[in-house]
Amino acid sequence: MSTLAGHNRVSTQALTSLAQAATAEQFGVRPADVRASWADDAGLLALRVVSPxxxxxxDSVAGPEDVAAAGGSVWERATAxxxxxxRRVSGLSGAQLSRVDxxxxxxxxTTSGRARVL
Incomplete structure (x- = not known):
């Protein structure tokens, strides 16, 4: 396969949509509920997301075992x-991310009694 001259560029809007979808998938919410923004971090991209x-x-959480069954605490789930x-945004876009805040x-x-954990 030969390489053609030219360049490829992924727009900021495409990266933002991808980040919103990846975050929504992790947190069990709609992509429209997620805000994403970008910053330069020494030549790499730093992603900041704000999401429910x-x-x-x-009333369905009675103890620690119920928290564990739901995927962990909010802090544990956000950290993971x-x-x-x-990995998802970098893998699908080819962009080099330094961090995700x-x-x-x-x-x-959730109505099922369990948070959706992916």
Whole structure:
């Protein structure tokens, strides 16, 4: 296969949409609920996302075993999501991300009693 002259560029809007979808997938919310922004970090891209997170309805959580069954605490899920979002966005876009900063900006109760964990 030969390489053709020219260049490829992924627009900021495409990267933003991808970041919103990856974050929504991790947190069990709609991509429209996620805000994503970008910053330069020594030549790499730093991603900042603000998103709600899906959690079980509070009356369905009786103890630590229920929290574990839902995928962990909000803090644990957000911490784990950083790496997953970074790998997903980098893998699909080819962009080099230095980090993902997450701010959880609310919760969305799930009706099934369990948060959707991917």
């Amino acid at each position: 997170i899906a959690v079980p309805e509070l 999501a950083k790496g997953a979002i970074l 997450i701010r959880v900006a609310g919760v969305r109760p």
